[in-house]
Amino acid sequence: MKNIAVIGYGVIGKRVADAINLQDDMKLAGVCDIISDWRIQNAVRKDYDIYAATEEASDKMKSEGISIKGDMQELLKKSDLVVDCTPKKIAAQNVAIYKEQNIKFILHGGEKHETTGHSFSAENNYESAINLNATRVVSCNTTSILRTLTALKRADLLDYARGTLLRRATDPWESHLGGIMNTMVPEKDIPSHQGPDAKSVDPDLDVITSAVKVPETLSHMHFWNVKLKKQASKEEVLKAFKTSSRIKLIRYDQGLVSNNTIKEMFLDMGRPWGDMYEVALWEDMLKVVGDELFYAYVVDNQAIVIPETIDAIRALTGIETDAVKSISKTNESLGIINSY
Amino acid sequence: MKNIAVIGYGVIGKRVADAINLQDDMKLAGVCDIISDWRIQNAVRKDYDIYAATEEASDKMKSEGISIKGDMQELLKKSDLVVDCTPKKIAAQNVAIYKEQNIKFILHGGEKHETTGHSFSAENNYESAINLNATRVVSCNTTSILRTLTALKRADLLDYARGTLLRRATDPWESHLGGIMNTMVPEKDIPSHQGPDAKSVDPDLDVITSAVKVPETLSHMHFWNVKLKKQASKEEVLKAFKTSSRIKLIRYDQGLVSNNTIKEMFLDMGRPWGDMYEVALWEDMLKVVGDELFYAYVVDNQAIVIPETIDAIRALTGIETDAVKSISKTNESLGIINSY
Structure with a gap:
């Protein structure tokens, strides 16, 4: 042992x-x-x-x-x-x-x-x-990028990906120290470091990210715009994401309309600290337009x-x-x- | 059964x-x-x-x-x-x-x-x-008032109590619906309803409260100013609070400096949803001046x-x-x- x-x-x-x-x-x-x-x-x-x-x-x-x-x-x-x-x-x-x-x-x-x-x-x-x-x-953000883009790549759907990352300001227990209030603080440089960082695992990924800190502590939220290699149906895309056991498809129309509701669901499940090890990706929000794919997900920075x-x-x-x-x-x- | x-x-x-x-x-x-x-x-x-x-x-x-x-x-x-x-x-x-x-x-x-x-x-x-x-x-606030004042009463220390209640704005899962931001919203009437409400359990209590809603969702925090029946030492007061199994004495100098740190400690303990059934009262912050007693505590409105x-x-x-x-x-x- x-x-x-x-x-x-x-x-x-x-x-x-x-x-x-x-x-x-x-x-x-x-x-x-x-x-x-x-x-x-x-x-x-x-x-x-x-x-x-x-x-x-x-x-x-x-x-x-x-x-x-x-x-x-x-x-x-x-x-x-x-x-x-x-x-x-x-x-x-x-x-x-x-x-x-x-x-x-x-x-x-x-x-x-x-x-x-x-x-x-x-x-x-x-x-x-x-x-x-x-x-x-x-990192948490990079892990989520790799899980989702790797799933699209496995299905031979991924051409390139562009993402906007809304980052939690600090960890919950620390919000009396490193909090921000009533503001949003963008990273100065585009690309932000997370996209390039994903290439340290997979050099072939074509991914560019921008990032902004928002005044909450629950989790990160990413919005992605992906160019597909070919026209694909929403079902094909969902099938690709389902090949990852660590992407959890969630539904907005099931009342999961915000990161605090998602947090509460994981607390309901009895996970320690309400931890969400998965990327929680909105299935019904996801949209395919021709060869373009749009989706959003939530990342638990403490747990993923x-x-x-x-x-x-x-x-x-x-x-x-x-x-x-x-x-x-x-x-x-x-x-x-x-x-x- | x-x-x-x-x-x-x-x-x-x-x-x-x-x-x-x-x-x-x-x-x-x-x-x-x-x-x-x-x-x-x-x-x-x-x-x-x-x-x-x-x-x-x-x-x-x-x-x-x-x-x-x-x-x-x-x-x-x-x-x-x-x-x-x-x-x-x-x-x-x-x-x-x-x-x-x-x-x-x-x-x-x-x-x-x-x-x-x-x-x-x-x-x-x-x-x-x-x-x-x-x-x-x-209610949660009234329960906390009764636990603490009853403890002081049992020790024959309580003359009257005056409290300021800082109330969480809404429940965590609902903060996308009923939140407030960048403001503090006082209740118009003094006394606020919690003090009189405590009298529904114990008509003999002399207690007056004021209340204000603050922009966070973790818990309530109360600040109390109590007139003692007689001069008493800090030790006597702490001994009185210790007669309640549902008042948890905590220490600021142990790093518990805010309601988010207290929340994290209860999550650490593996309590479901990080629930705190106890009133968490700061032992080292508590102060006695002559026949006056000052203290503050945190109330988990979801759990108490x-x-x-x-x-x-x-x-x-x-x-x-x-x-x-x-x-x-x-x-x-x-x-x-x-x-x-």
Whole structure:
């Protein structure tokens, strides 16, 4: 059984730890962070082994009554692979340590492709990650772009894609710190980085994105305009999207008219934190005009990369060499099913 | 085993149904509503017996493939008690039906005290509800006022209380419909209705409230200024609050600095929808100046009345005549414990 460490117990790290804990072919070796407040109490409650990233953090945690198993070095020694979920600058420093100790590692979308030399999206390029030393699970927005465009590409429908990305302003728990109000803040550069980033996984994609930050924290929403290779029916397009187990077709006429209603549905389903691992794409809003395709979907920025990360662990450790089998196993463990 | 019907499967109804389903001394007879979209799918997933409130709703549900057990009359016939969770005007119509059929019923805070002649708050007046035909579980804000002031009263500390209530604008799933933005909307009248409403449970309370709607959907927040009967220490006040199992003392210096951080903590804990049944009161913010007491707390408007409703069911049906035992049983079933 491979031992997996989670470094950084924030929005992504706490979800990755729970997801690892749900698998029967890998083991959570422990979590490591510098926080000592209510956030780490979640790991205490779940009885995870906790490691302190710095000596200062260790002292602070101990003074808060948190029982610590050791420092980051000790956690790494026990682990076969590290999932780094720390903020950008910390991750870059950690990479040097992972390389020096020759331990496999997974980074997230905030890092550069060059840091690992491989970027990962399960339905697109699982096979190319098998037994590698490192990969980068691409960001939430990029993951959603890859899932949807890969589905169109598999059906030989995709010529090129142009998207407008409405990004949530910050994470829900942080909205007292990094919120915006009564404004919309566009990224200055077109293309925004997400389109080019998708090419780090699939260099053949012709995709250009623009992005704007909007004053809400629930999820991202994307609007796409795709040039098809040929005239196609709406049914052909939907059939293509249905080949992905991680695209959930939803209906506006079923009352799912906004991202807060979608969030509530996933809370109704009992998903932890109301997490939506799928891309929720409006089936009835989708429109084909000649060889042009228009659609919109919602992306849960906190959750969509979690199943991807589990698959990346399987690929890098080589415990599963079949992408379909890994995806299906991950889906089952997280309750990702085609009908709700 | 008493059979309990839930009429109205909205924000409160779906939670009440789940809570009933968790008890071992009562049985969920079924849920009844007119909705046929994603909201009722939650009841389908949970395999609850679904009844249609109107013929029109029945047709709509059937056309959506929802299997229906019957109409509202049929549900009432199978039930010993009804929890009505419908919107204001519907509940008033339903009461005539409940009375005609001589079935016990519980209403929620939107209704008038006069409709039932009894208003309920478990820690305050459970005993007076035993074997009654009807009661009204008071609103979220009023419940929080009663829990906190009753605790101070039990310790013989309370002279009078003055509170400012910051109310969430609407429920999360509805914020695309009833939201407000970039504004704060005060209630015109002082006292606002919540203070007087608390007197429907405890006529002796001297309490005056003012209220304002703020542009967020997570929870209410109250600021209180209480005149004590005598000079008291902060420790005495905290000890009084600790006598309530449904007041959760939290600490600002533990990073819980806003209602979105508190929400995240309850999501971390795996509570359904991140529900907080407790009043979350800031222990370190609380201040005593002479015989004056100042404190603030957060109220989850979607969740706080759920344990109260379960206790009200036990009182009305007489299946438990001891308030402490009912409260403790309800707390255990919902995971309300004193330490997290």
